[in-house]
Amino acid sequence: MKPGQLTDAEIQIALTQVSGWNLEGRELVKTFSFSCYLAGIDFVSRLAFAAEAMNHHPELFIGWRKVSVRLSTHSSGGLTQLDFSLAGQADALMGNQGTTSPEPV
């Protein structure tokens, strides 16, 4: 196990501290829904700046009024606290501007 990589038990605890995020393999994934297309783009821009500040960049998929965020720490081969920190920032950026959606974009 590489430095920083969370154990399965630690991941389960961390998952209780964020809302609507799902594990897919070794990735943390959530799809956000928006009332209009450009609201999703604004979310992406703000999340990207937060990611750049952390030097920890998510994969982002932009669809029609939906944005999927996919987090992992490639250098650690799994999930780390960085991923959960960025997940929390994504949720905070949303505020009341959108809703989350369980289905993929």
Added chain:
Amino acid sequence: MKPGQLTDAEIQIALTQVSGWNLEGRELVKTFSFSCYLAGIDFVSRLAFAAEAMNHHPELFIGWRKVSVRLSTHSSGGLTQLDFSLAGQADALMGNQGTTSPEPV
């Protein structure tokens, strides 16, 4: 065949008028590479505004200094002139800020 949908022959002609775009099924796809992460985000923002103005929205995948653009006209069940128009706008937005890459992000 639905209104507006290009024939295979028309698609082949249109492909000669854009650079670096590939057909994947009924979609027009290109991956753009950037010198830094935020340059890719800036490209996405500008392309999104162009897309909104056309009311024709691409699927966008943002990776590490790479952005994949995937175009199709769902209402027509295939490719239309709208897709090639937006492809041309994406290329124009790039200017000299980035290079194109054949590999997926």
